[in-house]
Amino acid sequence: MIRITELRLPISHAPEALEEAILKRLNIQTQDLIQFDVFKRSYDARKNVALAFIYTVDLSVKNEEKLLKQFSNDIHIRPSPDMSYHFVANASQVMSEDFERPVVIGFGPCGIFAALVLAQMGFKPIVLERGKAVRERTQDTWGLWRKNVLNPESNVQFGEGGAGTFSDGKLWSQIKDPKFYGRKVITEFIKAGAPEEIRYVAKPHIGTFRLVGVVERMRQEIIELGGEIRFSQKVIGFDIQKDQIAGVKIEGYPDLSANHVVLALGHSARDTFEVLHAAGVYMEAKPFSVGFRIEHPQSLIDRARLGPHAGNELIGAADYKLVHHAKNGRAVYSFCMCPGGTVVAATSEPNRVVTNGMSQYSRNERNANAGIVVGITPEDYPGGPLAGIEFQRALESKAYELGGSTYEAPGQLVGDFLAGKASTEFGSVIPSYKPGVHLTDLADALPPYAIEAIREAIPAFEKQIKGFSIKDAVLTGIETRTSSPLRITRGSNFQSLNIKGLYPAGEGAGYAGGILSAGVDGIKVAEAIALDYLSK
Numbered sequence: 001m002i003r004i005t006e007l008r009l010p011i012s013h014a015p016e017a018l019e020e021a022i023l024k025r026l027n028i029q030t031q032d033l034i035q036f037d038v039f040k041r042s043y044d045a046r047k048n049v050a051l052a053f054i055y056t057v058d059l060s061v062k063n064e065e066k067l068l069k070q071f072s073n074d075i076h077i078r079p080s081p082d083m084s085y086h087f088v089a090n091a092s093q094v095m096s097e098d099f100e101r102p103v104v105i106g107f108g109p110c111g112i113f114a115a116l117v118l119a120q121m122g123f124k125p126i127v128l129e130r131g132k133a134v135r136e137r138t139q140d141t142w143g144l145w146r147k148n149v150l151n152p153e154s155n156v157q158f159g160e161g162g163a164g165t166f167s168d169g170k171l172w173s174q175i176k177d178p179k180f181y182g183r184k185v186i187t188e189f190i191k192a193g194a195p196e197e198i199r200y201v202a203k204p205h206i207g208t209f210r211l212v213g214v215v216e217r218m219r220q221e222i223i224e225l226g227g228e229i230r231f232s233q234k235v236i237g238f239d240i241q242k243d244q245i246a247g248v249k250i251e252g253y254p255d256l257s258a259n260h261v262v263l264a265l266g267h268s269a270r271d272t273f274e275v276l277h278a279a280g281v282y283m284e285a286k287p288f289s290v291g292f293r294i295e296h297p298q299s300l301i302d303r304a305r306l307g308p309h310a311g312n313e314l315i316g317a318a319d320y321k322l323v324h325h326a327k328n329g330r331a332v333y334s335f336c337m338c339p340g341g342t343v344v345a346a347t348s349e350p351n352r353v354v355t356n357g358m359s360q361y362s363r364n365e366r367n368a369n370a371g372i373v374v375g376i377t378p379e380d381y382p383g384g385p386l387a388g389i390e391f392q393r394a395l396e397s398k399a400y401e402l403g404g405s406t407y408e409a410p411g412q413l414v415g416d417f418l419a420g421k422a423s424t425e426f427g428s429v430i431p432s433y434k435p436g437v438h439l440t441d442l443a444d445a446l447p448p449y450a451i452e453a454i455r456e457a458i459p460a461f462e463k464q465i466k467g468f469s470i471k472d473a474v475l476t477g478i479e480t481r482t483s484s485p486l487r488i489t490r491g492s493n494f495q496s497l498n499i500k501g502l503y504p505a506g507e508g509a510g511y512a513g514g515i516l517s518a519g520v521d522g523i524k525v526a527e528a529i530a531l532d533y534l535s536k
């Protein structure tokens with residue numbers, strides 16, 4: 001296969017124009033081109049140039065070697081890398097009478113991919129998920145958003161699909177991925193019903209409603225391959241014998257013995273982290289970030305980012321990514337930006353308020369939202385591996401109080417926040433957070449260094465996005481679940497540093513940040529488990 005990069009076409013080009021561009025670029029005839037696929041499509045929407053799609057295509061041609069030789073000095077025409085996925089093992093190599101099935105705790109993206117790949121290799125995993133199946137879970141999640149009622153075991157964080165189910169479903173990541181595991185994740189999502197375009201658009205996203213069906217179909221495949229998925233089964237204890245995992249305790253169910261256990265818990269499994277810590281599993285505190293969600297009209301972001309191209313349906317709603325290094329040494333950055341989306345209530349614990357963002361595939365809601373968060377380190381919350389959790393809890397409880405103790409979130413207009421006075425009424429931006437935003441002064445919602453850094457960053461961001469600091473933009477508090485506050489450290493064999501057979505994985509263990517990277521980590525852990533079975 002040959003890969004051509006930087007093929008540029010006007011954004012409204014006819015479908016056949018791409019093939020014509022390939023033929024022209026390679027100077028070949030139609031009959032020489034056997035087949036082609038778009039590997040990536042991004043767009044160039046700079047204000048002063050004509051709007052264009054930029055393609056990377058993979059293709060097969062007659063006389064491939066000859067053609068590659070002919071273009072050997074052209075950096076945009078190269079052999080395509082092999083991105084196909086190859087399984088590292090097959091369970092039939094190890095299956096015996098006393099084969100103990102691997103157990104995966106958690107059915108978010110990490111657990112889904114760990115279980116799927118184990119199942120595809122024939123290892124028949126058992127998945128234990130504390131939350132409910134995705135459709136029932138959706139009802140419970142709406143319970144908080146519409147009726148101010150939280151179910152601590154079935155919510156935005158817990159349940160089939162994990163934390164990213166009610167999200168923007170952004171599927172890109174900056175992880176190094178030399179083995180193209182990300183491609184496997186995307187391919188499986190498409191197989192399960194995600195739109196084909198996620199294979200090639202530069203910043204793919206699925207959106208909430210589609211994710212629900214995708215997750216259900218992946219569950220179905222795991223079951224058809226002999227796996228088992230048990231909902232409403234919370235792991236509450238670990239049987240560790242001589243530094244080797246021997247099984248898990250499940251609330252209200254018989255113990256389950258297992259010598260390969262994946263901890264795909266997500267960053268909100270605070271009670272389970274406490275149990276693991278008490279059981280002596282090695283973990284350490286790690287940096288994370290705290291801040292607010294900010295909402296602007298999407299049209300403002302589109303105009304600032306796309307200028308005359310704003311509103312072009314072929315490009316869609318514009319996004320942004322911002323960073324500011326504040327004078328007090330803190331980095332402030334935008335997090336999980338959701339174009340045309342809504343701010344959502346994302347707590348999993350009673351009497352606490354946490355924000356996050358989501359959108360539908362169409363991204364056509366009125367507001368753009370993003371976390372504006374400040375990096376903090378274990379020096380800000382000394383006290384050991386679990387201290388970050390207490391730090392988060394204190395902020396989330398304070399936000400609950402500031403919001404009026406009803407699960408409404410505390411909010412403030414940007415103009416008032418910068419001027420240091422409480423807000424009393426909304427302006428032109430109506431916040432989207434459900435069950436509602438309670439206007440107040442957010443100055444006490446975060447530590448003073450974070451408030452100071454955000455007050456400096458917002459006007460600085462105005463220089464990159466005109467209108468970013470408009471007085472009517474709304475800040476909603478608070479953002480604390482940006483990543484895990486701890487790492488359950490593992491060795492090069494993907495097992496816990498001090499407990500054999502325990503595989504910390506995904507975002508909760510500190511090895512991923514986002515849907516794609518959590519899925520990739522799940523694949524890596526599935527492979528490590530398969531290789532461990534093989535080595536026995």
Ligand code: FAD
Binds near residue numbers: 172233
């Ligand atoms: P999780 O998805 O958190 O899954 C962990 C699972 O483990 C949960 O289902 C939980 O119920 C289960 N569990 C925990 N403890 C136990 C136990 N003791 N017993 C049994 N089960 C247990 N990322 C993106 O890349 N793009 C986005 O657009 C995006 N938007 C987001 C929007 C929202 C509202 C949220 C909350 C997150 C978003 N994220 C997004 C982040 C993304 O969801 C996470 O990075 C990802 O889900 C992490 O995957 P994971 O499998 O490691 O953990």
